[in-house]
Amino acid sequence: MSRLFAGTPWDRPPTCERCGKLVAECRCPPPVPSAPKPSGQIDSKGQRVTVRREKRQKGKEVTVVRGIDPAKNDLPNLLTRLKSSLGTGGSLDGTDVILQGDQIERVKAALEKLGFQPK
Helix, strand or coil: CCCCCCCCCCCCCCECCCCCCECCCCCCCCCCCCCCCCCCCECCCCCEEEEEEEECHHHCEEEEEECCCCCCECHHHHHHHHHHHHCCCEEEECCEEEEECCCHHHHHHHHHHHCCEEC
């Protein structure tokens, strides 16, 4: 009679990925957790950002915010805060925040409230 999981990882006892010993016999130190990604934090100290208007396909105008450091800021959270405070749509394109419409002055004011230095 053959077993259902014979020869599969579920048939064998678990082993350590680093030393290869059984987990019960392993003496490896526990893995060091990596630095957590910023969740919801916005670190705007001394960050100069560029706010400009661009024309897209079919004559649509958008406001683009460039120069935000993605390592220090949670860009999806920042986008959500800007969209809700301005009452407009928007998206992320890499590290650029794109907001619908020509809203340069309103975006600059919202960014200044958050502590950024828009130009």
